[in-house]
Amino acid sequence: MHEFSIAINIIDIVTDAAESQGAKKVNEIELEIGDLSGVVYEAMEMAMESAVSGTWLENTNITITRIKGKAKCSQCGKMFSIDNLFDQCPECGAFNPVIQSGKELKVKSLQVE
Amino acid sequence: MCGTCGCGQSDESYKIIKPGEEEHSHHYHHHHDHTHDDEMHSHEHKHAYAHRHDHDDHGHTHEHSHGADDHSHQHAHGHAHSREIIVEQNALQKNDLLAERNRGYFEAKGVLAINLVSSPGSGKTTLLEKTIQLTKDQINLYVIEGDQQTMQDANRINNAGAPVVQINTGNGCHLDATMVSKACKQLNIDKKGILIIENVGNLVCPSLFDLGEAKRVVIMSVTEGDDKPLKYPTMFETSDICVINKIDLLPYVDFDVEKSKEFASRINPNLKFFEVSAKSEEGLADWVDWLKNELKLVG
Structure with a gap:
């Protein structure tokens, strides 16, 4: 359950950002979670819900945008969708492509008052 | 609910304990x-x-x-006074920053820090005990032990003759940079040497938490499946070294060493492999030579 630790970190980031901007209320937290980030999307949703419970963010709407994995073949340069780190290039069969997206694990923005 | 302060967060806490010494407990969560x-x-x-x-x-x-x-779904309520704050911060930024601080501390002390990760029961502690015995009088070896509970591993390392502190993570499934920083303060690292941080036995969670190590070493034992790298790719992707342990048992199990190496290399072509038996000490000379070489590089 490392998702819960990550959720606690996210709450810290949100609190720091909101307080430094003089916000009194956070209406929405927008997160980006990549399919290759090492975090389970569903577990992250649950972890965020339980982590905000009892805090000043309890009623905040949490939107998680899931980022699909994309990679560029290190051999032939082909761009392709990737679901696992060990996926092969569909063109030339090479392993170890360069990941272009899907590693995201970040707090993107907040809607505050 | 937290039992200490009544806040809504769960009561997560960890303890850092030296063999034979009083317990130090840290209330491990944040208040808002x-x-x-x-x-x-x-x-x-x-x-x-x-x-x-x-x-x-x-x-x-x-x-x-x-x-x-x-x-x-998203809702727009049209509140005129609602505004957007662009954050664009990595969720693990705080841990990453603390890990960099640890890295600086290790470099300043001339310490080679190694984060030892694996599933439970792969032989991390036995490999450590043997490493301590084989490098005695040659290398100053320090150890941080991470487990959810008990002093068992710290006591084994203490008996093997290396300075050690135990972190009991309680419900936690991994060590983080803060825990390691606090444990280092109790370890009193006063000489150049190697610090081996034995992470909580878990091939999933520790992979995302940088501790400030110079090298990450993942252990896989031949009593596990040879497809472990495919099942837990993030850990193999983030490791520098893969130790394949318990090779003395190869005649009795179906583990295919070459296949497991090929699987791991698909994810991380830069992985360097050591095939060892911590029990029989087969292959340990190469492992110890590697440690000595890496320590030289620290300066």
Whole structure:
């Protein structure tokens, strides 16, 4: 359950950002979670819900945008969708492509008052 | 609910203990104090079918319902005073920054820090015991032991003759940079040498938490499946070294060493492999030579 630790970190980031901007209320937290980030999307949703419970963010709407994995073949340069780190290039069969997206694990923005 | 302060977060705590010494406990979570003095409103969200919003201070109420499917959605309430803050921060930034601080501390001390990760029972502690014995009088070896509970491993390392502190993570499934920083303060690293941090036995969670190590070493034992790298790719992707342990048992198990190496290399072509038996000491000379070489590189 490392998702819960990550959720606690996210709450810290949100609190720091909101307080430094003089916000009194956070209406929405927008997160980006990549399919290759090492975090389970569903577990992250649950972890965020339980982590905000009892805090000043309890009623905040949490939107998680899931980022699909994309990679560029290190051999032939082909761009392709990737679901696992060990996926092969569909063109030339090479392993170890360069990941272009899907590693995201970040707090993107907040809607505050 | 937290048993210490009554806040809504779960009561997560960890302990850092030296063999034979009193316990030091750290209340391990964060508090967020925030008051709403000028607002009276309530929201209900995240219901699969219907939900309702009341905004006492705005003077409107609205309800709507959704179909049978549980879908995600965004709401725009048109509050004129709502504004956007662009954050764009990595969720693990705080841990990453602390890890960099640890890295600086290790470099300044001339310490080669190694984060030892694996599933439970792969032989991390036995490899450590043997490493301590084989490098005695040659290398100053320090150890941080991570387990959810007990002093068992720290006592084994203490008996093998290396300075050690135990971190008991309680419910935690991994070590983080803060825990390691605090444990280092108790370890009193006063000489150049190697610090081996034995992480909690878990091939998933520790992979995302940088501790400030110079090298990450993943152990796989031949009593596990040879497809472990494919099942837990993030750990193999983030490691520098893969130790294949318990090779004395190869005649009795179906583990295919070459296949496991090929799987791991698909994920991380830069992985360097050591095939060892911590028990029989086969292959350990190469492992110890590698440690000595890496220590030289630290300067």
